[in-house]
Amino acid sequence: MEMDWTCPQNGSECHSQDSPQVDTLGNEKRGRPQETCRRSIEREMKASGVAGVYGCPPNLSQQYLRVYKNKCYMFYMNLKKDFDAASDICEADSGILVTMPNSDTQQWILDEIFTFGVYVEHGVWIGLNDRKKENTFVWSDGSPLDYQFFGVDQGTRHRLIVSQVRRLFEDCVAMNIDESGRWWDYKCTNGRGASNAEKQFICEYPRLNQQPA
DSSP states (O other), X not given: OOOOOOOOTTOOOOSOTTSOSBOTTSOBOOOOOHHHHHHHHHHHHHHTTOXXXXXXXXXXXXXXXXXXXXXEEEEEEEEEEOHHHHHHHHHHTTOEEOOOOSHHHHHHHHHHHHHTTOOOXXXXXXXXXXXXXXXXXXXXXXXXXXXXXXXXXOSOOSOOOHHHHGGGGOOEEEEEGGGTXXXXXXXXXXXXXXXXXXXXXXXXXXXXXXXXX
């Protein structure tokens, strides 16, 4: 039987048509916000044996796959690559390294990282870099930097002093989990004195408009 897994636009109810509308104590379910609705639906889909999170590339591991608004996110928490290799993995499934267009997305990404309980030593790559032009950061989808969450003395630099010259080759950006997810720029690959360019990373994919059968 085909099931309706959509959330109402007003967020008034949140359950599939086949699921009970009362909880285990016999109390009527109340409406929940849209994001809570999406999370609930993902849990119901997995419990019902639905293969994959609908609308996401089918070959991605469900364990680290999450859906937020109109995009799919693959959290590579058990794999470390340099910036270029991480980008290649994302692009192999028509994705990109994750973008952070606003503070809501930034906070959601950070919260999800913590849910995995995986140790993050050298940050998590995101899709931001200034490789083409120093101090002009752009996202992996080509969009310019609007919202930003850089740490102290990170990101754009308007002064060049001796202690900062070595950072001219730090063109790629990662979230520093030990600093509340603030962004630090690092060398994109090992070499030139860098030895910690291999990091965990997050891929972002467009979510297709489809329903699970």
